[in-house]
Amino acid sequence: MKLVVLRVGKGRTRWADEACGDYAERIARHLKIEEQVIATARTIESESEALLARIKDRDRLVVLDPRGTQVTTEELAAAVSDATRIGTGRLVFAIGGPFGHAPATRTRAWRELALSRLVLNHELARVVLYEQLYRVTDILWGGRVYHH
16 A cells, blocks of 8 residues: 655745655655645635545545544554555545645545644644654554554
8 A cells, every 4th residue: 555645735844854754764664655745726626626636536535634533643553554454555645725625625535634633834734644654654563663
């Protein structure tokens, strides 16, 4: 299975790129991971169209939104494990633009998850997501660093 981080944004931020790059290397020991960037548009509907154009029929889309369900790291690991077990080709995590996700994106989602009830800067949300995906791989493949 492949993990895809699909995010709406303007560009790259060095501190976040470095952190995500470090976690991506660790994640890649167990799962393929890639990131795709969609340019910020004038409307969330336009962003949604661009985002959904990159989703394949067999993908499982996870929309990240503060209104989504909060889960523990262990619960996120179980969701990734379930997706792997049922033969999901790509598990896509979508970080929306400044105004969030359009209804069409939320409707297409397999799950809606909240990294926090707080609204996080997109770059910070990206780093938190990568860090949690790293912990997920550690849980699923018996690493030595996961603890709580």
